[in-house]
Amino acid sequence: MKFYGSIGFSVTEDDGDGRWVEKITDKKYAGDVLQYTRRKEAGEHINDGLRVNVQISILCYDPWFQSNISQIRYVDYMGAKWTVESIDPTKYPSVVLTLGGLYHGNEPEEESEDSASEETGGNSGE
DSSP: OOEEEEEEEEEEOOOSOOOOOEEEEEEEEEEEEEEEEEEOOOOOOSEEEEEEEEEEEEEEEOOOHTTTGGGEEEEETEEEEEEEEEEEOOTTTEEEEEEEOOOOOOOOOOOHHHHHHTTOOOTOOO
């Protein structure tokens, strides 16, 4: 099965006041789904958790991906964001990402997408 979706990276930046803050950056990548299973986890919570055991192989010739590979936080797969439990770069140029539970961390800022469309000449005023 083919994959095309967002991968969320945590990029630490200086906010201008001397503080370092984590910002999430989404980038789109293509690849192949190598394995897909899911299971419910009974735990201490009222609702059972859902975990997937999905392995996605991403072809990564992108230098930005290579230099930020350790900053991967989630993969948007089948309509949800899933945490990345492991990263296997031993089959370069492919990188195998293993997904686990639902991602509940920081989200990318919406403003960055809107400002990017304005910079590329969106259809404003027509």
